[in-house]
Amino acid sequence: MKACKSAMIEFLIVGVVGLVVGYAVNGLRASDSIRLGRNYFAKGGPTVAGEPDPSASSMAEPTGTDPGQESDDTPHLEHPYQRISFDEVVKIFNDPATASGAAVFVDARNDQAFAAGHIPGAIQADHYRIEDYIDAVLAAVETADKVIVYCNGGDCEDSIYMCKNLIDFDVPYEKIYLYGGGWTEWESKGQPVERNEE
């Protein structure tokens, strides 16, 4: 019994030391710290007439600029944002107006993934460190008609959270399109890629 009691006391002491060190280092970290009160996984979405509703998470109807377009291939990914298919993304990418800022691609992945390869001309906006990127993103989307947000694709939901960030920073819902196929589909279908040199 005495041995059990001392073992439990050791357990509590080691646990408390671990907790204190963890919280202290997280608080002292300049970058990469986790903000304890921030919900990093809010999907958000609009209610009526474009007003943002942070609690909404219903599935949006598939949209496309032209009827009969190939539908988004990630219907299992629930989110309330406008969906855009691979064909539509390619069409926008090749549109000469895109080069002059009519459409902006926003890459919601981290530094390492972005540097390894991204859609040419895309702006990086790591959702988990949004404060470091939002100014550049807002400057670019201010004059754009379409903002196409993507991440890895498949089950990756970082693009959904990034769309919520854009809504929170007053980017109009009508401008935002979520490309569900993401980087994985773009690269696998032989589209142009851009890599950051080390």
Added chain:
Amino acid sequence: MIRWLDQIEIPLIALIRVALGGYFIYSGFEKIADPMIFLKNIHLYGMLPEEPPFFLNSVAAVLPWLEVVCGAALVIGIGIRGAAINLALMLCVFTPAILIRALAIRAESGTPFFEIAFDCGCGSGVVVTWRKLGLNGVLILASLLVLFSRSRRLCLSRLWARTRGGPALCKVCGRTLPTGGVCDCTAQVDADSRVQEAPRARPSRDTANLISHR
């Protein structure tokens, strides 16, 4: 069996303890290098609520450091039992979670169980699930071995007591004993702090079974 491992010449338990601690120090720092990836991974398990975000975010911020502290305690040899309990509890929570997630992936995609691989948030990137479950099983066993062992070889706590010139410590169980005292782990301490096995049932005559340990 643990008692036997404690008393053999090779400090096997001490080596297991140091290896276990080293593994968790490495694993903890892998997660600390990019806390956001660890946060994303534990979110995918769906074990903690998103609202309020404090709990999920706290686990992501604190758990890696708890691993490092427990690992360091095992390597150095302080608070061994407490560290072993903490690690065993963490493993007992995350191992079933990995299994449940693997079964969910199998149900969703039809992938055979032994081919399922995903980033479980352990700091090693994408891992094959059945191997990870096997490794975790070994780690749980090692934690329990260290927890129930009484060996204090290669421990700072024992070295600290020696340096201070305190009373001799039993090498097997680490408890402080008076000279000539008998430890209930069947060891007897002599004046030079060498551990000797206690005499057999008739202590007044039977001294032939004394065994000295270095």
